[in-house]
Amino acid sequence: xxxxxxxADTTPSWPDDIFxxxxxxxxxxxxxxxxxxxxxxIQRVLDSSTMxxxxxxxxxxxVALLAGAWTGGQRGVxxxxxxxxxxxxxxxSLIPILRFPxxxxxxxxxxxxxxxxxxVPMGSTTQGVFELSGVKVLRASNAAEVPAVLxxxxxxxxxxxxxxxxxxxxRLIGAKVFTK
Amino acid sequence: MSKANLLDRRQVVSTLLADRRDVxxxxxxxxxxxxxxxxxxxxxxxxxxxGMGGAAMIGLGLAxxxxxxxxxxxxxxxxxxxxMGSLATxxxxxxxxxxxxxxxxxxxxETGGQTSHTSAAADLVGIARACGIADxxxxxxxxxxxxxxxxxxxxxxxxxxxxxxIDSANLERILPSRDGTYIVNRIRxxxxxxxx
Numbered sequence: 001x002x003x004x005x006x007x008a009d010t011t012p013s014w015p016d017d018i019f020x021x022x023x024x025x026x027x028x029x030x031x032x033x034x035x036x037x038x039x040x041x042i043q044r045v046l047d048s049s050t051m052x053x054x055x056x057x058x059x060x061x062x063v064a065l066l067a068g069a070w071t072g073g074q075r076g077v078x079x080x081x082x083x084x085x086x087x088x089x090x091x092x093s094l095i096p097i098l099r100f101p102x103x104x105x106x107x108x109x110x111x112x113x114x115x116x117x118x119x120v121p122m123g124s125t126t127q128g129v130f131e132l133s134g135v136k137v138l139r140a141s142n143a144a145e146v147p148a149v150l151x152x153x154x155x156x157x158x159x160x161x162x163x164x165x166x167x168x169x170x171r172l173i174g175a176k177v178f179t180k
Numbered sequence: 181m182s183k184a185n186l187l188d189r190r191q192v193v194s195t196l197l198a199d200r201r202d203v204x205x206x207x208x209x210x211x212x213x214x215x216x217x218x219x220x221x222x223x224x225x226x227x228x229x230x231g232m233g234g235a236a237m238i239g240l241g242l243a244x245x246x247x248x249x250x251x252x253x254x255x256x257x258x259x260x261x262x263x264m265g266s267l268a269t270x271x272x273x274x275x276x277x278x279x280x281x282x283x284x285x286x287x288x289x290e291t292g293g294q295t296s297h298t299s300a301a302a303d304l305v306g307i308a309r310a311c312g313i314a315d316x317x318x319x320x321x322x323x324x325x326x327x328x329x330x331x332x333x334x335x336x337x338x339x340x341x342x343x344x345x346i347d348s349a350n351l352e353r354i355l356p357s358r359d360g361t362y363i364v365n366r367i368r369x370x371x372x373x374x375x376x
Contacts, residue, residue, distance in 0.1 A: 029244060052244060054273060057265030064234030064266075068206075068241025071226065071364050072249075073373050076241070094231045097360035161376065 014146040015040035021150040029069045029076035031062035037107030037173035038079045059084035060091040070100035078104040082126040092133040095163045103157035104165045113175035135163040186347035189283050194219040196329045208235035208255025210290045217356035223370040227356040233262030243278035250332050257284040257298045271312025277335035285348040308341035315340035
């Protein structure tokens with residue numbers, strides 16, 4: 001049993017903003033490992049006729065998938081939670097080697113009012129892991145800045161082949177609260 | 181050390197690609213990628229020199245992007261074991277144009293021939309089938325390799341998987357290009373895509 005508190009509202013509209021941006025950039029393949037913070041966006045993708053949502057068993061699969069998608073002429077975006085970033089590390093080496101557009105949207109855990117200590121180590125190193133791996137990091141901390149951050153991230157990832165991660169902060173998505 | 185009746189890896193790969201037509205072929209890190217080059221460099225060969233465990237997923241991304249194109253992943257047992265979860269991901273997506281061949285010598289040939297999990301326990305055909313890839317074959321003869329090579333061109337009946345038992349001989353290394361950007365852009369160019 002758990003519930004989200006401290007979110008901007010109970011049915012946030014920022015996932016719709018993200019979806020609209022991805023659609024405008026002609027994103028076609030959306031690999032993901034589910035996260036509660038991504039649930040609305042995942043549902044929009046699964047309901048879409050132009051995007052294909054692809055559930056993964058582990059996040060690194062998504063990095064390789066996006067390399068193949070680009071080779072076949074399609075853009076993609078990887079959706080994951082901060083704990084999944086560590087699972088990707090070696091596969092991130094494909095990005096500079098193959099030089100394909102890489103955009104990932106990461107819902108953060110282990111920060112802003114975190115309840116679960118097990119989320120904190122990976123959440124604390126998420127940004128550093130990306131930067132050491134050559135992926136630029138942008139962050140959205142409130143709903144109002146999501147559209148502009150997404151627009152900038154998608155533009156630099158797809159137009160300039162700048163590998164980019166957008167961290168969707170726990171303050172934005174709401175800290176997960178466990179109740180007995 | 182070699183068991184009887186095991187197939188020759190180069191002969192297997194040569195047969196898989198002999199009548200390749202429009203096939204895009206992805207070679208997994210290790211001897212598989214060298215085998216693909218040894219039987220003939222090609223604009224639609226995707227050679228991997230890293231990203232261990234990623235070959236099948238690159239194949240899935242390509243197969244979903246180009247559903248009318250036959251996509252063939254050729255990799256080794258060690259590389260496939262590292263990406264075993266991708267068989268579940270592929271089993272769920274069921275791309276009709278994707279075929280995966282594992283050249284199974286039951287060993288990590290590139291690193292000194294240490295035995296792999298397929299030598300005594302792991303059954304990759306059983307795993308692929310249990311992940312939802314109904315057409316999963318245990319291949320032990322060249323006739324079966326030829327039949328699979330024909331099936332690769334049927335882009336309406338995949339995904340399909342074959343585990344081919346090969347002998348563990350270390351063959352002369354024929355090295356493909358190590359420039360990943362060149363390799364990807366060469367395939368993209370052959371498919372008609374312009375540079376950004």
